[in-house]
Amino acid sequence: MEPIPVNTEPVSDFLQSEGQKRSSGWKVYARLIRYALVYKARLVIAIALSLVIAFSFGTMIVSLGTAVKLTLYQPSETHNRTIFQAEEDPAIKYAHEIRKWDTSIHQWFNTPPSEWDKVFLRFVDKMRAHKLFALFIAIVIVILLTFISGCARFFQEYFAGSVGAFVSVDLSQKMYQNIMTQSLGFFESHSSGDVVARFSNDIFMVNRGLSNAFIKVLREPFKALTFLIVAISVDPWLTLVGICVLPPLGYALIQLGLYVRKSVRRSLMKVADLASLINETTRGILIIKGFQMEEFLKQRYDIEASRLRRFLRKMVKADSATEPITEFILVVGFSGFILFSGYRVITYRLDMGDLLQVYLALAMILDPVRKLSTVNNMIQTSVASAERVFEYLDLKPDIQDAPHAVLLEPLKREIRFESVSFSYDGKKIVLDNLNFSIQRGERVALVGPSGSGKTTLVKLIPRFYDVKEGTIYFDNTDIRKATLESLRKQIAIVTQDTILFSGSVRDNLTGGNTHITDEQIEQALTMAHAKEFVAQMPKGLDSNLGEFGQLLSGGQRQRLALARAILKNPEVLLLDEATSNLDSESEKYIQEALTNFLKGRTSIIIAHRLSTVMNADRILVLDCGRIIEQGSHEQLLKQQGVYYQLYQHQFRNAYETTEN
Ligand SMILES: Nc1ncnc2c1ncn2[C@@H]1O[C@H](COP(=O)(O)OP(=O)(O)O)[C@@H](O)[C@H]1O
Ligand SMILES: [Mg+2]
Numbered sequence: 001m002e003p004i005p006v007n008t009e010p011v012s013d014f015l016q017s018e019g020q021k022r023s024s025g026w027k028v029y030a031r032l033i034r035y036a037l038v039y040k041a042r043l044v045i046a047i048a049l050s051l052v053i054a055f056s057f058g059t060m061i062v063s064l065g066t067a068v069k070l071t072l073y074q075p076s077e078t079h080n081r082t083i084f085q086a087e088e089d090p091a092i093k094y095a096h097e098i099r100k101w102d103t104s105i106h107q108w109f110n111t112p113p114s115e116w117d118k119v120f121l122r123f124v125d126k127m128r129a130h131k132l133f134a135l136f137i138a139i140v141i142v143i144l145l146t147f148i149s150g151c152a153r154f155f156q157e158y159f160a161g162s163v164g165a166f167v168s169v170d171l172s173q174k175m176y177q178n179i180m181t182q183s184l185g186f187f188e189s190h191s192s193g194d195v196v197a198r199f200s201n202d203i204f205m206v207n208r209g210l211s212n213a214f215i216k217v218l219r220e221p222f223k224a225l226t227f228l229i230v231a232i233s234v235d236p237w238l239t240l241v242g243i244c245v246l247p248p249l250g251y252a253l254i255q256l257g258l259y260v261r262k263s264v265r266r267s268l269m270k271v272a273d274l275a276s277l278i279n280e281t282t283r284g285i286l287i288i289k290g291f292q293m294e295e296f297l298k299q300r301y302d303i304e305a306s307r308l309r310r311f312l313r314k315m316v317k318a319d320s321a322t323e324p325i326t327e328f329i330l331v332v333g334f335s336g337f338i339l340f341s342g343y344r345v346i347t348y349r350l351d352m353g354d355l356l357q358v359y360l361a362l363a364m365i366l367d368p369v370r371k372l373s374t375v376n377n378m379i380q381t382s383v384a385s386a387e388r389v390f391e392y393l394d395l396k397p398d399i400q401d402a403p404h405a406v407l408l409e410p411l412k413r414e415i416r417f418e419s420v421s422f423s424y425d426g427k428k429i430v431l432d433n434l435n436f437s438i439q440r441g442e443r444v445a446l447v448g449p450s451g452s453g454k455t456t457l458v459k460l461i462p463r464f465y466d467v468k469e470g471t472i473y474f475d476n477t478d479i480r481k482a483t484l485e486s487l488r489k490q491i492a493i494v495t496q497d498t499i500l501f502s503g504s505v506r507d508n509l510t511g512g513n514t515h516i517t518d519e520q521i522e523q524a525l526t527m528a529h530a531k532e533f534v535a536q537m538p539k540g541l542d543s544n545l546g547e548f549g550q551l552l553s554g555g556q557r558q559r560l561a562l563a564r565a566i567l568k569n570p571e572v573l574l575l576d577e578a579t580s581n582l583d584s585e586s587e588k589y590i591q592e593a594l595t596n597f598l599k600g601r602t603s604i605i606i607a608h609r610l611s612t613v614m615n616a617d618r619i620l621v622l623d624c625g626r627i628i629e630q631g632s633h634e635q636l637l638k639q640q641g642v643y644y645q646l647y648q649h650q651f652r653n654a655y656e657t658t659e660n
Contacts, residue, residue, distance in 0.1 A: 025261070025383045032210065032386055035167045042159045046218050049156035054222040056149035058230055060142050061360045065234075067138035069353020070094075070124050071131045090353060091124045157215050164211030172203045175392050183399040184464045193276025198392055201271050202385040205264075209382020216375040220368035227368075231361035234354045241340045242362045245333025246369075252325050253373050259318045261380035267311035268384060273304050319377050326373045330366055337362065399466055401483050408482035411490060411571045411602060412475050414439050415461065419470035422456060422625075426468075430456050432625040433470070443598055445613040446606045447646060448622035454606045455495075457622065458574045461604075462491045492565035494578035498557040505534055506541040509564050516567060524566040527593040529586050530559035554581035562590065566597060573603040580608065591615065610647070619643065 036043065069090045099117040106113045127134035175198065179186075187195075231239040281288060281297060288294060341358065344350040350358075416437040423429050430453045438444050446454045459465055460472060463479055472479050479487055500508050509524065510516045521541065525531040533556055537543035545551055545560075552560070558581050565573060579587045591612060607613055614633045621629040621636070621643045629641050636643035 025380070028383045028386050028390065031390060032167065032206075032383075035170060036163050036210075036214070038170070039163045039166055042163050043214075043218070046156050046160035046163070046214070047222075049152045049159070050219040050222045052152040053149045053156065053219060054226040056145040056152070057223055057364065058226040060145045061227070061230055061357055061364070063141050063145075064138055065353050065357035065360065067134060068356055069351065071127050071134040090351060091121060095121050153219075156219055160214040160218050161211040164209075164214045165207050167210055168203050168207035171206060171386075171389050171393070172199055175199065175203075175389055178393055178395060181397040181400065182395060183397055184459070185398060186395065191272070191276035192279050193274070194272040195392075196279070197268070197272035197275045198388050201275075202268065202388050205268075205385035206382045206389060209378045209385070212375055213379045213382070216371050217379075220371050220375075224365050224368040224372075227361040227365045231358050231365075234357045234361075235344065235350055238337070238341055238344055238350070238358055239362070242333065242337045242358075243365075244336070245329055249326060249329045249333075249369070249373075252329065253322065253376050256318050256322050256325070257376040257380040260315055260377045261384050263311045263315035263318065264381045264384040265387070267308055267315060268388060270304060270308035270311060274301070274308065277301055277304065315381075319374075322373055322377055323370065326370055330369070334362075399463055399484070402481055404481075405483040406477065406481060406486075408474055408477060408479070408486040408490065411440050414473075414475065415572070415602065416473040417470070418473065420460070420467045420472060421469040422453075422460060422465065423468055424456075424465075430625050431460075434625075434627060436620065436627060436630070438602060438604065440602050441600050443603050443605065443615070443617045445616035445619045446604055446622060447608075447613060447619060447643065449646075452622045453625040454622055455576055458493070458576050458604055458606065461572070461574060462488050462493060490571040491574060492568040492570035492572070493574040494558070494561045494565045494576065496577035496580050498554075498561040498578075500545050500552070500557055500560060502545060502547045504539075504542045504544060505537070505560065508545060508560060509567055511564075520567060521563075524563040527566055527590075527597060528559045528563035529589045529593065530556070530563050533559075555583065555586065558582060559586070559590075571601060573598065573601055575603065575605045575607070577606050577608065579612065584609070587612070621646075 095117040098120050099113070102113045102116045179195065228239065228243070231242065277297070277300060288297060341350065341355060345352070345355055414437045417434045420431060420434040421429060422431040434457070446457065448454055456465075460467055461479075463484060466480060474482070474487070474490075506521065509521055518541065522531065525534055534540060534543075558578060562575075562578060565575075565578075579590060582590070587609060588611065595615075605612060605616060613619060617632070618630060619633060619636055620627050621641075623642060629636055629639060629643050631639070637647065
């Protein structure tokens with residue numbers, strides 16, 4: 001057994017996945033085959049072509065063997081006539097056979113035999129008179145058949161290989177669709193590296209393994225079977241001795257394959273860990289350099305890399321052992337075969353032409369067997385990857401539409417929290433028995449120390465998470481009974497760490513909605529105080545923002561995110577420190593512009609700046625997941641409670657800066 005790697009975060013991942021994956025590979029094969037069956041036509045063509053290939057090879061051996069046998073037959077004289085020569089002229093044997101067929105067929109039709117055996121013998125005589133020419137003909141046939149089987153092979157590989165490639169792309173599409181339905185919880189518990197690795201590395205491995213497997217598994221067994229039939233028809237006993245090697249060989253190969261799968265599985269997990277680390281590095285490079293964490297991260301990478309090295313080494317070891325072991329077992333078997341065939345020839349049970357055919361047939365079986373031996377390792381590799389892909393395909397979203405979900409009507413009266421509690425991990429309570437309602441059109445500010453649960457509260461409204469206890473109502477509908485689409489359509493959210501996507505400004509604002517006109521976009525940009533800087537960008541609305549909008553400043557990103565929310569024209573607007581990265585002047589400007597926009601809309605605004613909070617209709621003060629105070633700015637100041645203290649410490653500074 002492998003010692004379980006000691007690691008910080010991925011350990012649980014590791015154990016969990018190992019436990020789950022003890023299941024046999026058969027289920028995975030069956031599922032992969034189901035995906036492949038979508039491309040039935042291609043598979044059928046590939047199998048048909050495999051038959052053509054196998055048939056050409058079989059015919060090749062038989063025709064070569066027969067030609068050699070008939071033409072190269074030497075009369076039964078030896079240099080001293082003391083040795084008893086029992087070898088019969090093979091042509092006579094064949095003539096007997098032909099005669100038998102001739103009579104029985106003609107008996108069936110009630111006609112006299114047409115003496116095909118004589119025709120045959122005359123043909124043999126002619127060939128024997130021109131031995132070289134006869135051989136030449138045989139060789140021409142071989143070349144022709146090789147050409148045919150070569151063409152067939154090209155198309156066979158093309159059709160079978162493409163099925164493998166298509167299946168892997170299909171899997172990646174399905175996986176993407178399924179990932180998209182997952183709740184936030186999924187993305188928080190899976191590192192981005194793991195997700196990315198499954199899409200890149202694992203899909204690639206599935207593709208490579210499947211393409212190879214489909215090409216070889218659909219072809220080599222047919223070839224092997226044909227050779228076997230040829231060999232058996234010539235000498236079943238000799239063949240039996242020849243194929244004695246197959247069971248031990250099969251056993252050895254299966255064991256090696258399992259070993260490969262185990263190592264691959266582990267190395268895949270390491271690859272995913274490394275991908276996470278790389279992702280963290282590229283995203284956090286500023287902090288890494290600023291806090292001189294390079295050495296620390298380098299060490300982490302080295303540790304993970306050395307584990308990866310160990311797993312890969314094992315895989316390579318098993319892989320390299322496969323062919324030599326196969327060869328050795330085959331040769332041991334083959335020597336028994338040679339002894340036995342010698343015995344058969346010496347005792348006149350076998351002539352040289354037959355021996356040649358059996359030799360050729362069995363020697364050619366070696367090729368499919370060897371190919372299948374390596375393809376097994378490759379299949380095992382792709383099974384290890386496919387398991388990881390299927391794991392993601394099987395994920396059920398923990399937040400989805402209830403069975404008879406209704407369409408949520410536009411908000412008419414209020415959003416109401418009734419005894420709402422929430423916890424991320426089931427242990428630490430983040431929101432504790434919240435009871436309040438927000439009237440339609442009301443502008444509510446949410447304040448409280450950091451970690452008090454403000455962001456969490458806001459995320460419950462679009463059902464990014466579901467409440468653990470209690471209910472959130474839109475008018476009188478429990479939001480869990482409404483469709484996610486109709487709920488989220490009414491809500492726009494802007495968060496502090498604004499997310500933009502690579503692509504144009506326009507795409508980021510409209511989310512691909514082509515009904516939105518440029519005028520509407522301009523309007524929203526004006527309101528969000530973003531018009532000027534967008535106009536200054538080289539291509540205006542068509543300028544690319546770079547990955548995560550990296551090419552913009554934090555403030556610019558927030559302004560675009562605001563414009564995006566405005567464009568959505570929502571019933572409910574949730575602003576979670578949405579203006580925290582703005583200079584006070586821009587914020588003031590946006591405040592004024594938003595005042596108009598917010599009329600008639602319901603909004604929850606989390607902010608630290610006093611000016612923003614002061615303008616709210618009502619202020620909720622959250623502490624440790626509980627609402628401890630609520631009221632207007634003046635009321636709360638009079639109470640001289642927590643809000644008053646926050647005001648003293650925090651807001652006043654901000655207020656003063658704003659005023660300066
Ligand atoms: N995704 C998460 N998983 C687990 N705990 C979380 C998560 N997000 C926030 N928390 C915890 O929930 C509490 C409230 O966080 P949050 O709602 O972000 O507070 P606020 O926005 O008021 O600063 C904090 O103690 C924080 O550690
Ligand atoms: Mg927050």
